[in-house]
Amino acid sequence: MPEGHTIHRAANDHRRLLKGRVLRITSPQGRFSDGAARLSGSRCDDVEAFGKHLVYRFDTGDVLHIHLGLFGRIRKRKLPEPDPVGAVRVRLVGDTHLVDINGPAICEVLDPAQFARLKDRIGPDVLRADADRERAFTRILKSRTGIGRLLMNQSVLSGIGNIYRTEILWRQNIHPDRAGKDLSRADLERIWTDAAALLVLGVKHNAIITVDDAPAGKGRYRERVNIFNKDRCPACAGPVTRLEIDNRRAFVCAVCQPAPRP
DNA sequence: TTGATTGTTACCGG
DNA sequence: TCCGGTAACAATCA
Structure with a gap:
């Protein structure tokens, strides 16, 4: 929960x-x-x-x-x-x-x-009006660590959990292994804004809803998500890749979220 | 009974 | 200072 x-x-x-x-x-x-x-x-x-x-x-x-x-x-x-x-x-x-x-x-x-x-x-909380997002951006833009790890690091920014991590990065077409320093400020603005919007929706409905135009009624697990624990990408119908980041499950579409150059 | 799970902290070494 | 790895801990459900 x-x-x-x-x-x-x-x-x-x-x-x-x-x-x-x-x-x-x-x-x-x-x-x-x-x-x-x-x-x-x-x-x-x-x-x-x-x-x-x-x-x-x-x-x-x-x-x-x-x-x-x-x-x-x-x-x-x-x-x-x-x-x-x-x-x-x-x-x-x-x-x-x-x-x-x-x-x-x-x-x-x-x-x-x-x-x-x-x-x-505790890092700035995407749900708080007093959050200092610059503090998070500065840290991410200097980091060699993958954005997937950074989003779950609650001292960098707070409120995002494992399911939202996967969903937000998919919605923004960003691979979780891309280093923080290789993202643009615009990428981070989009991530922050999307995270805040999704969490506000979550508070309102008491459910994790990350699909646009979510149909009425509740999902089986109080979730309405795009690729978390799914087999097919809803955007391109390609296979969803399962990853592990910090011993937590993560899901990626190899087409919609291009992996960084090794 | 077993395994999985929407999370975090502490500590150590490079 | 930052980063990766490891272990410890929590309770419930299928």
Whole structure:
């Protein structure tokens, strides 16, 4: 589930439900007892997403920092309080709803200085209005690393996950092995703009939609994609090549996305 | 029971 | 400083 759109969607939803409210915070498995005790009873001042990082800000200055990693899940439940389902690390109880966080890779309390360091470490987020895209472009244009790797490096730019990586590069006819420094500024502008548009659509529909004119109704996996996990390129009908980049699946059309000269 | 999976961090060496 | 490689970790589902 966790690509950037999932986290931004959760942040928007949870802000609406929890902002301004005093929360009761528990640790059903006991694996976050200290953090829950430290935060519980304070007022939630805001909920924000930075790339795939979700943060709940409290009036004490403390921040609850969540990163779902590959397997984490967020569930919103209505009160009265139902039993936890699965490995609920932390439960945030508001006035009408609660939020359960299952299996996050990161679940920690940060003080203001630690929170500042976190924000500094995360690259500009294509979904945030305050994102400094130049910071990402400068870094990419100097890098020998392939753009496929760079797009998944959350300290370069944040919010793009594995499926969007494949889809964005296909839509822009760019091979993932092309070095960042061999791309043009115009290429990067197109990538950024496309990524932002697709993620906005993802937030809106709670699904990964990268095909134009997506038909109504939901895909089987809440996806409507062009070549991720497909056999044929929808543009040229040629075969889709499967790659592995950083041990993650990637898909390329050899015709529409010419490989760089070796 | 097994394997795959929409992710990240730490550490080391070149 | 940057880059590649490796390992560790997380929970659920088919």
